[in-house]
Amino acid sequence: MTTTPPESTGKSTLISALKLIFYLYLFFLSLELMGAGMKMFGKGFSQMLIETTTNPFVGLFIGILSTSIIQSSSxxxxxxxxxxxxxxxxxxxxxxxxxxxxxIMGAN
Structure with a gap:
């Protein structure tokens, strides 16, 4: 029966902790980038969006199209x-x- 030396267990724990920190960093970076991207939606974009989505059928198809592109209804x-x-x-x-x-109905 073989046992792993204690140094090996310490290294794997350290590597796991570093991976966790790295993935958390990527997660928070992606949230920051999404926030920066949303800031680009200015007044002109919102005005165009209001003019386009006043028809419910157009709004439904916008939801379907955006979900198809993103591949995530949530x-x-x-x-x-x-x-x-x-x-x-x-x-x-x-x-x-x-x-x-x-x-939202089109997204779901």
Missing amino acids: STTSMVVAMVASGAFSHDPAVSIILAIPI
Whole structure:
């Protein structure tokens, strides 16, 4: 019966800890990059989005298309919820929710 020397166990623990730190860093970096990308959605983009999504069928197909491109309905839904919360659709929360519902339905 063979046993692993204690030095080997310490090295594997250190490597596992370094991997964890590295992957957490990548996760937080990706969140930061997504936030920076969302800041590019300025007033012109939100105005175009409002004009486009006033028709519910167009909103439905925007949700379907964006989910097809991203391959993740939860990501599409999360982005739409974040845009509603930030007021990207409209400054009136009721209008924002009305415009977002078809997009979320298309995403799911």
